[in-house]
Amino acid sequence: MTRSIDDLNSIHLDVLREIGNIGAGNAATSLAVMIQKKVDMKVPVVRIMDIEEVPGILGGEENVVSGIYFGMDGAIKGNIMVLMDIQSAKMLTGILMGKDPADFRENEMYDLDEMDRSALQEIGNILSGSYISSLAALTNLRINLSPPSLCVDMAGAILSVPAIQFGEISDKVLMIENRLFDGTQEVTANFFLIPDENSYGILLEALGVS
Amino acid sequence: MAELIKVGMADLKIAKAPDVLTTLGLGSCVGIALYDPDKRLAGLAHIMLPDSTQIKNNANKAKFADTALEILLKEMVEAGALRSRLYAKIAGGAQMFAMDSQSDIMKIGSRNTIATKKLLTEYRIPLHAEDTGGNYGRTIEIYPDSGRLLVKAIGKGMREL
Numbered sequence: 001m002t003r004s005i006d007d008l009n010s011i012h013l014d015v016l017r018e019i020g021n022i023g024a025g026n027a028a029t030s031l032a033v034m035i036q037k038k039v040d041m042k043v044p045v046v047r048i049m050d051i052e053e054v055p056g057i058l059g060g061e062e063n064v065v066s067g068i069y070f071g072m073d074g075a076i077k078g079n080i081m082v083l084m085d086i087q088s089a090k091m092l093t094g095i096l097m098g099k100d101p102a103d104f105r106e107n108e109m110y111d112l113d114e115m116d117r118s119a120l121q122e123i124g125n126i127l128s129g130s131y132i133s134s135l136a137a138l139t140n141l142r143i144n145l146s147p148p149s150l151c152v153d154m155a156g157a158i159l160s161v162p163a164i165q166f167g168e169i170s171d172k173v174l175m176i177e178n179r180l181f182d183g184t185q186e187v188t189a190n191f192f193l194i195p196d197e198n199s200y201g202i203l204l205e206a207l208g209v210s
Numbered sequence: 211m212a213e214l215i216k217v218g219m220a221d222l223k224i225a226k227a228p229d230v231l232t233t234l235g236l237g238s239c240v241g242i243a244l245y246d247p248d249k250r251l252a253g254l255a256h257i258m259l260p261d262s263t264q265i266k267n268n269a270n271k272a273k274f275a276d277t278a279l280e281i282l283l284k285e286m287v288e289a290g291a292l293r294s295r296l297y298a299k300i301a302g303g304a305q306m307f308a309m310d311s312q313s314d315i316m317k318i319g320s321r322n323t324i325a326t327k328k329l330l331t332e333y334r335i336p337l338h339a340e341d342t343g344g345n346y347g348r349t350i351e352i353y354p355d356s357g358r359l360l361v362k363a364i365g366k367g368m369r370e371l
Contacts, residue, residue: 151306160237
């Protein structure tokens with residue numbers, strides 16, 4: 001039987017939230033090691049939402065955000081997207097590259113240079129890698145991630161990519177909202193899990209709650 | 211007062227001057243604007259996929275180039291437009307992420323553009339202007355008073371088609 005995101009019930013969501021929790025914990029640890037600073041996190045929020053609502057939580061369709069996109073391969077196929085508003089992206093890059101966020105001009109995206117961009121991709125790598133490792137460990141499924149691909153542009157335009165992919169199956173997405181703190185600054189990273197059509201069944205079965 | 215009417219993703223609407231139709235943040239999707247200069251009537255569709263016949267979940271007609279164009283034409287003719295007078299302007303169809311694998315889904319932007327142009331040819335609607343492709347998002351506005359199409363992109367300013 002083909003499953004879709006609509007088959008996820010509250011128990012599935014609890015399991016995914018717990019995986020998100022472990023994943024975010026691992027991500028916070030990895031980030032802390034990388035920037036040699038303490039990184040705290042809040043319990044992630046897991047939500048299923050209409051893809052049309054997503055730009056709303058990111059400040060509207062035209063708001064500039066950074067999206068880091070990954071392909072998933074192995075037992076579960078599909079994509080992962082890490083979305084951050086541009087302020088969070090600059091803050092994280094700033095911490096990583098030793099820049100003051102004020103060094104970036106307001107609302108200017110093209111002042112992210114090549115180093116900033118690879119730093120952002122690396123952050124995306126850590127966040128999604130941590131989540132996927134937790135998921136793989138808990139489900140005993142082997143999942144590989146492709147190298148990251150970064151795009152800084154309007155939220156609506158970036159979201160059109162997963163929206164189209166989802167659009168072939170459903171109009172809802174699974175979102176995990178992670179909040180990280182480095183003591184003074186708070187960063188929100190939204191994480192979208194996009195298994196392909198055949199992977200939902202495998203995922204639900206592996207979660208042991210189907 | 212002229213109203214700015216928003217067309218969402220997988221949505222379509224028509225408007226008469228002085229109102230304006232807009233769709234925000236087109237990425238791989240394509241915005242299809244149709245215009246009747248005599249009636250000063252415009253229609254705008256924000257399509258996500260090229261072909262409804264390839265997809266099982268195809269209840270939303272505005273999501274696909276083929277069904278969206280069909281409905282948009284019907285609504286415009288019902289509102290007084292003459293099919294033979296219509297012309298089109300299109301924008302969008304970008305490839306937002308560069309990825310080598312998964313080429314099919316990643317090329318969806320250009321597939322959307324190609325499908326749209328093919329349909330316009332089939333309907334014999336002339337394509338007067340386009341701003342498609344690239345790797346960036348676009349916001350567009352179609353003005354039924356003149357038929358001009360404004361295209362805005364981050365860091366690239368504004369273009370008038």
